[in-house]
Amino acid sequence: MCGIAGWVDFGRDLNRERPTIDAMTDALGKRGPDARGTWVAAHAGLGHTRNSVIDLAGGVQPMTAEEDGRTIAVLTYSGEVYNFKTLRTELESRGHRFRTRSDTEVVLRSYLEWGADCATRLEGMFAFAVWDVRREELVLIRDRMGIKPLFYKTLPEGVLFASEPKALFANPLVKPTVDADGLRELFSTAKTPGQSVYQELRELLPGHTLTYRREGSALRRYWKLEAKAHTDDLDTTITTVRSMLDEIVTRELVADVPLCTALSGGIDSSAVTALAAIARKNNGDEAVRTITATFVGYSENFRPDDQRDTPDAPYAAELARHVGADHTDIVLGTADLIEPAAREAAITAQDMPTMLGDMDTSLYLMLRATREHSTVALTGETADEIFGGFKWLHDEELVGLDTFPWIAAEKRQQGSRNGQGRGLFDKGLLDKLDMHGYYADAFRTTQTETPHQDGESPREHRMRELCYAHLSRWLPMLLDRGDRLAMASSLETRVPYCDHRLVEYVYNTPWEFKTFDGREKSLLRAATKDLLPKSVLERPKSPYPVTQDPTYTQALHREFAAVLNDPASPVLPFLDVDAARDAIKDASGVAHEWHSRSNIEMALGFDYWLRTYGVEVDI
Template identity: 30%
Template sequence: MCGIVGMFRLAAGQPVDQQLLAAMNQAQFHRGPDEGDQFIDERIGLGHRRLSIIDLAAGQQPMKDESGRFVLIFNGEIYNFPALREELQALGHHFHTRCDTEVILRGHMQWGDACVERLQGMFAYALWDAQEQRLFLARDRLGIKPLFYTTIGDTFYFASELKSLKLLPGLDKTMSPKAIEQYFTLGYIAEPDTIFHSVAKLPPAETLVLSVAAPTPVQATYWRLSFKQQLTLTDEQFQQQLVQELNSAIASHLVTEVPLGSFLSGGVDSSAVVALIAGMSDQPVKTCSIGFDVAAYDETAYAQQVAERYHTQHDSRIVKADDYELIPKLAHFYDEPYADSSALATYRVCELARSKVTVCMSGDGADELLGGYRRYKLLMAEQQVRDRVPAWLRQTVFKPLGKLYPKLDWAPRVLRAKTTFQSLAMDLVEGYLHGISLLKQHQRDALFSDDFKQQLGGYNSLELFRRYEAEFDGDEPLALLQYIDLKTYLVGDILTKVDRASMANSLEVRVPFLDHKFVEWCAKVPTSQKLRAGEGKYVLKKAMEPYLPNDILYRPKMGFRVPLAEWFRGALKQQVNTRLQSELMQQSGLFNMQTIALWLKEHQSGQSDHSTALWTLLMFENFLSQAA
């Protein structure tokens, strides 16, 4: 796992700024503390930081071919590189290393840009062709590894993290209104946007090409997930195939020359990964988990149960539920506003894992692929109502109910029907966005200043979801929501969280559920196998019954939760009051400060629970304070 940076002078007569390139590379030192180097030519500068995983003695980057025509920098892992290497050797290529980097380099020499379609793994890389004066960038199919880029004058820049581009003289750091609206709706900024209107993320499964002859960047999609074809199998056959496909993905992810372990939260997904790894290894699996000193948030007993069953070398650590000292650091780790509070726990578990191993396996992706989130169950129940009740009648009945029904934060969940009534008046996609929004539309209307609303010009994050709705080629409502999540939530929230938290600790995290071949298989699995009788991830749980006990498979999902409501009424009360009403927040011109004051008063008096909104604002203020 590594970090890459680069600059491409599109106009003649401007030498590469070696000092700037070195500073950009150094800003990503944490992504690759083992080695670092640069390649500089008349128009191109490429930098690389290396976390050595395969072929420790060789494999240094930037990597050139013998002629010096091609130069490659690469961040990630290619899991099918042994097979590609054999194929290339049969075609006459001679290798000087045992690493996957050289396979990409020689693959491009053999197959050109189409090489990216053959790669199985997680990656972001840049290939310079000195003869054609041409730069080629590519990002993996699911967006596991990040890539940011911008153009300033006649120079194109790119980097693994935004913090490297922040160093650029002349970078326009004007915030994007669209990005701010996305952040307060979703809790993250979705691809291809960034917080700065002048910087973009290369979306998953896309390439970008530019050259001296054609200096305007051209992007292309090389892979698109299809839900059109659905398998017709028995329950038993689906379960057997799932184990086969997942075993194949996990086996390919085990190649390494450094210590490897696995996260073990005690949930279904990480426990399934550990169980299958244990069946392939003649050595005990190294596992790690963290828990909290508040029982309601602690899953370590379940993790210990799996560890004992598979005789893993297990390490568990308890952290305080008031582990909020990391809050200021998150703005530095993530570069952009980022509101998923579980990033605190993710950082701690990565910190623990890095003390034992260099590579760690994760269960991320299973919920999106196999219908594991509770919201899928709720939305499918709502969709049954939509299918039976005409839209005009739903708007006539449920829209007024949504306005009139009180917001009962204190009540049992069954009585908190306001969001459901509001959602039922909408179609599936709009209702889904409404249901998952951190701040609902009426909250954002109350929060944003009149000036900022004018800047938005009517933009709403629903446009983002509509774009992916138009791309979707399947027929099932659940599959549509999964596709939207794969394009937005998975890459913008989950994978961003894991990449930044792990790389901050110089840890490589591999996600076998997101092997693209397994993803393609899951897209062919019908809804009836993913969600049945209110049970999400049905086929995965049934397939894992021989491997895991029922209290692991069928207990309610917990996840990493943080006691925000308690923090803002207790230890963080003064801090959140001060920071959310600071001069910095007032001068931003983005907010109705009276709304913020009201939310603080209502929350701290116990009248309402505004913890999600307050956390989202606090993380935005942390971003502003570091950007100032």
């Protein structure tokens, strides 16, 4: 897991721009603390920061390929290609010779053999750029699911690209400007594919390549989710899911550095942990290391809410004992969450504020603490999107509405309020943004895009639309958040459930298979039932925890009051100040549920973002 950046410009000599290319690269330092490098020629400059995971001595980047004593291609690469050993063997049979053990060199040699079509042969999570010296063209490639981020800005005679916007802002050609569409993306929980919050920036779409040459650019799709007939019966489907998970987890354990699993005690992360424990035992390795995050006094004083029925820690501990894991609890206190620097670090990691509030802050702190134990962490993320685990997918009223079910669930929780994270913003601004219309348009577009099978029943047709909506509009937000918060601490996170082959297979299984036992995630539960304690196997879904300590809310109120009382606060013109002052009148903090608290956290984050990034809001 690394950071990549670069600049191609056919209208200037980039040898003179090395300080700027260095600055872009340096902005990604946390993504790669182990090494940093740049390669610059007349019309191309590539930068790389390295978080060493495989072949620690080799794999230095940008990596070059030579032929007859001259450089023919240069690569800057982020991610992991899990089938690199198989590809290496094939490439060697085709005459390629390798000087390292790294997957980086396999990616470079794959490009030399197959060009941009190499993307179809790579299995894993990746975002990379190749400057082809022979053709004077840049090729950008992103993995099928969009696990690794890749932003770019087109220029009159070239392009800038980077893993994160902050690296692009290190170039004077890019300004952090946000228009109305950008604010809609900022406030949205249904991400528009390829759309950035920032006006001048785009994200390379998952499963796409983008080629730049003097004559212009070409965007090409090399993978898409397709609807295919599912011919396996239920028992065969369950067996296939288990077999795929066995293989996926085993190959994602490959690393030359300490590795762990992020264990919540839910079925998703517990299944990954149990499979990892078996694979490591079969390989003669030490016990799997597990990490669980919780809050001081959380389990003892837990109060069920509308999303969470149980605390994580007891279930995680039981699973860790069950598989013989080397287990560590990371316990966060209110003092950790209250510290503004922690929230600000989470915002800086993502280059924008979000409405998730202390969920972002605590996740950042947990991932930072995990990095003290491991360099790589396998997670249970994305199982809900793939296997149908969210509660709103099993609520007939929400499923039947003409919108994203999670937006409908949010509205049910929020009542007549403005929506999660938006509750304290100016009504005139919100009217102009028209989030209701935005969501309606986005949902119609999603319905149009959904791949369907012939002969679907109305029920199957509807649930396929909603499954596709989760994969294309909800999942990108989750993946970007996970990558950015982890890489802010130089931690590589891997997401086994996001293997594109598993996604393709499960997407095409009937909804009745996914719910055959009358519950959510029926296929995953059946496929892993022999691995897990009954309590974990039967545990209802419980989202990532949020603090229930009222002293956190009290501290939040004090911080927000200071912002409201400062006439120079840049957020004030965007707020309904009267509503904001009303929100902090309850000094006890007890009456403020998480959804109300997230409105304050979003306003605070917005203020920090405007101050720190110098954002120009153009609406």
